Amino acid sequence: MRALMFVGPGTLRFDDVDAPTIVQPTDALVRPIAATTCDLDHHVIGGKTPFSGFGPFPLGHECVGKVVEVGPDCAGVAVGDVVGVAWHIACGTCAECRRDHPARCLRHGDAQYGLPVNGHWGGTFSELIRVPFADYNLLKLPDTINPVHLASIGDNFALGWETVMPTVAGMAEPKIGVFGGTGSIGLYVADVAQHLAPGHAIYYDDDPVRMAVAQQLGIEVRDLRDGYDTDHDLSVDTTCDPAKLNQVLGSVRPEGYVNSVGIYFAPVEIPLLSLYVRGVHFHNGKGQARPAMTPILANVVNGKLHPEIVTSGVYPWEQIPEVLTSDNPGHKPIFTLDG
Numbered sequence: 003m004r005a006l007m008f009v010g011p012g013t014l015r016f017d018d019v020d021a022p023t024i025v026q027p028t029d030a031l032v033r034p035i036a037a038t039t040c041d042l043d044h045h046v047i048g049g050k051t052p053f054s055g056f057g058p059f060p061l062g063h064e065c066v067g068k069v070v071e072v073g074p075d076c077a078g079v080a081v082g083d084v085v086g087v088a089w090h091i092a093c094g095t096c097a098e099c100r101r102d103h104p105a106r107c108l109r110h111g112d113a114q115y116g117l118p119v120n121g122h123w124g125g126t127f128s129e130l131i132r133v134p135f136a137d138y139n140l141l142k143l144p145d146t147i148n149p150v151h152l153a154s155i156g157d158n159f160a161l162g163w164e165t166v167m168p169t170v171a172g173m174a175e176p177k178i179g180v181f182g183g184t185g186s187i188g189l190y191v192a193d194v195a196q197h198l199a200p201g202h203a204i205y206y207d208d209d210p211v212r213m214a215v216a217q218q219l220g221i222e223v224r225d226l227r228d229g230y231d232t233d234h235d236l237s238v239d240t241t242c243d244p245a246k247l248n249q250v251l252g253s254v255r256p257e258g259y260v261n262s263v264g265i266y267f268a269p270v271e272i273p274l275l276s277l278y279v280r281g282v283h284f285h286n287g288k289g290q291a292r293p294a295m296t297p298i299l300a301n302v303v304n305g306k307l308h309p310e311i312v313t314s315g316v317y318p319w320e321q322i323p324e325v326l327t328s329d330n331p332g333h334k335p336i337f338t339l340d341g
């Protein structure tokens with residue numbers, strides 16, 4: 003089969019590699035229908051992460067696909083099912099998975115698709131992927147929806163849900179600030195924030211393209227260069243910019259919450275005294291994906307969330323290297339394998 007490889011900064015190519023096979027009885031094999039970039043992939047391709055020197059390795063950890071083979075112990079998925087695939091490799095049954103922390107799975111640690119972390123698990127820009135513990139890591143999609151715009155449900159789109167919903171659950175009319183920057187994540191967060199707190203959610207950015215997308219999502223949009231409110235109950239940092247992170251940390255009320263998706267590869271100076279004086283709950287960490295995929299899907303099916311608005315373009319599979327190494331790959335390019 004062909005697999006898209008990250009060779010080095012700015013260089014991607016398709017290689018012929020051995021196709022994966024069923025190894026464990028709980029495995030499934032999935033052929034992608036549509037795959038997309040995580041916002042992190044653009045930094046990987048640009049040589050801005052510690053992975054620059056590790057190529058070639060298969061890239062990609064977001065896709066929806068069709069199940070083409072299952073091991074004998076798969077009970078929840080069957081051949082022919084259209085599924086969303088979680089970015090992580092998690093068992094679903096260890097103590098951390100049971101606490102809804104599959105990214106901390108005690109059996110597979112940090113293992114994932116598309117980056118050489120704790121083993122090689124292939125990439126979602128490949129024609130076939132092996133999914134261990136398929137009953138847990140896959141989410142069956144109904145035939146009533148077009149799967150293409152759900153290509154991100156196993157990572158960035160799921161982050162939209164998990165950086166907002168658990169924090170504001172139980173708050174009456176929460177005021178939510180969303181600070182965009184990395185590409186798609188802030189827009190997915192904006193979609194969820196507008197759905198959960200209509201009239202009380204604000205998207206801040208300084209990029210006209212992303213601001214126009216946010217406007218289409220129906221959320222109030224403000225130019226970050228004009229300032230920001232400081233009384234949000236929750237602010238979500240998707241800026242990936244140390245100076246903006248400090249603005250986000252200053253945008254919440256006393257004892258408010260800041261959830262940050264990172265990723266900051268270099269040390270960042272944080273005004274801890276200011277955080278201490280006001281009381282700020284700050285979280286920065288990997289997305290847990292799988293637990294959020296189920297409610298995300300339910301809210302797409304009922305028309306409350308709009309991932310198709312976040313998609314910046316749909317391209318044929320052949321164009322992956324060309325689009326992703328171009329000057330403007332877009333904030334969320336989606337590639338379809340079988341047309």
Ligand SMILES: [Zn+2]
Nearest residue numbers: 093096099107
């Ligand atoms: Zn586990």
